Amino acid sequence: MSSVPRQASPEAREVRRKIETLSSTLTLPTVRRALGVLEGEHSSSRLGGNNDPMSTRDYTFEDEARLIDWKASAKQGHPMVIDRERLVTSRVHLLLDNGLEMEGRTTSGETAREVAGNAMCMFAALSARRHDRISLVFADSVNIIRKPFKGGLAQFEEAIDNGMGGEKRHPRNFEALLAYARTLNDRDSLVVIATDEHALSGDHLHSLRLIAAMHPLMLIDVATLNPFRKIPFGQITDGFDGRRIPAFMIGEQSANSVDTHRKYLTAQLQEHLKASGTTLIRAKSSEDMFSQFIHLVSVTLKQTSFARFDASSVSLGGMA
Known part of the structure; x- marks a missing residue:
C-alpha cells in the first residue's frame, strides 16, 4: 500500500453531490428497473412486480404505464393500478473493507476508502428510493x-462517514468479510462488496462463486496509484511505515511494468467473475466509479428491452 500526505478530496465531495442529485432526479420506475435488471428478478413480498395481485389503487405519476389495469380503469373512470408481488429483492447488503490498506491513494488524490464509500452511497441512493432494507457492514x-x-x-451518508471515520486503523481481513457474506441466509438479496485491487486474489474466487450462487453480487474494485509513477500531489510513502519511495525507483519503465501486470490480473479477475455472474466495477476515482455505474445501468436497461435510460440527463457534465 502506498499513500501521500493527507489532503482534502474535493472530487469525492463533488461526486457525493452528484449522487444526491441523481437520487432525487430519477423516477421510481426507472430506479426499480435500474436495480432490478442488475440484481435479477425473483419473488419477494414487495409491491410493483408481475406475480399475484395484491391490491388495487389509483394511478400516480411515479407508476409505470405497464402497471395500469384497463378493466379496473374503465370501471372506475380513471387510471387504476393493480399492485402485484414484486420480482426484485427487498434487502441490500453493503459490505465495506474498512482496513488500514484502504487509506492507499488513487490517482485523483482520494483514498480508496473514499471511493469505496461513494460507491456504497450510489447503491444506497437507489435502494433507499426503492424502500429496500439496507444493511451496512464494516470489516x-x-x-x-x-x-x-x-x-x-x-442518513446513510452520515452512517457511512461515521463508520469509516476514526484515527485508529487496523489491517484488513478480506477473508473474514467474504466469510460474513457467505452467512447471509436471505437468498437473492443484493450483495455489494467494496475493496481495493490489492485485496483480491485467486484464493478468493471460490468464496465469491459461493456468494454469487446465493445472491446477485456486485464487486467494487478500487484501483490505487502506481507507486513508481510520478504524481502531481505530495510525495509517495509506504502506507505502513511512512518511508518514502526512493527517487531512483520512480520512472516510466518500472511504472509501465506495474501497469501491465495490474491489467493482466484485472482481465483474469473479470473473466472469472463473469463466469460466476458477478458484476465488477473497477474504478480509479469517485468520478470514474460514478460514470461507470451510470454506463452499466444504461447498457443493461437497453439490453433487457426496458424503456431507454437517459444517461445524458445524469451525466457528469449535466449535473455540475
Whole structure:
C-alpha cells in the first residue's frame, strides 16, 4: 500500500453531490428497473412486480404505464393500478473493507476508502428510493460491524462517514468479510462488496462463486496509484511505515511494468467473475466509479428491452 500526505478530496465531495442529485432526479420506475435488471428478478413480498395481485389503487405519476389495469380503469373512470408481488429483492447488503490498506491513494488524490464509500452511497441512493432494507457492514482484522439502516440518503451518508471515520486503523481481513457474506441466509438479496485491487486474489474466487450462487453480487474494485509513477500531489510513502519511495525507483519503465501486470490480473479477475455472474466495477476515482455505474445501468436497461435510460440527463457534465 502506498499513500501521500493527507489532503482534502474535493472530487469525492463533488461526486457525493452528484449522487444526491441523481437520487432525487430519477423516477421510481426507472430506479426499480435500474436495480432490478442488475440484481435479477425473483419473488419477494414487495409491491410493483408481475406475480399475484395484491391490491388495487389509483394511478400516480411515479407508476409505470405497464402497471395500469384497463378493466379496473374503465370501471372506475380513471387510471387504476393493480399492485402485484414484486420480482426484485427487498434487502441490500453493503459490505465495506474498512482496513488500514484502504487509506492507499488513487490517482485523483482520494483514498480508496473514499471511493469505496461513494460507491456504497450510489447503491444506497437507489435502494433507499426503492424502500429496500439496507444493511451496512464494516470489516477489518479486529471487527465486523453491522449497522442496520433506516432512512434516506442523508442518513446513510452520515452512517457511512461515521463508520469509516476514526484515527485508529487496523489491517484488513478480506477473508473474514467474504466469510460474513457467505452467512447471509436471505437468498437473492443484493450483495455489494467494496475493496481495493490489492485485496483480491485467486484464493478468493471460490468464496465469491459461493456468494454469487446465493445472491446477485456486485464487486467494487478500487484501483490505487502506481507507486513508481510520478504524481502531481505530495510525495509517495509506504502506507505502513511512512518511508518514502526512493527517487531512483520512480520512472516510466518500472511504472509501465506495474501497469501491465495490474491489467493482466484485472482481465483474469473479470473473466472469472463473469463466469460466476458477478458484476465488477473497477474504478480509479469517485468520478470514474460514478460514470461507470451510470454506463452499466444504461447498457443493461437497453439490453433487457426496458424503456431507454437517459444517461445524458445524469451525466457528469449535466449535473455540475
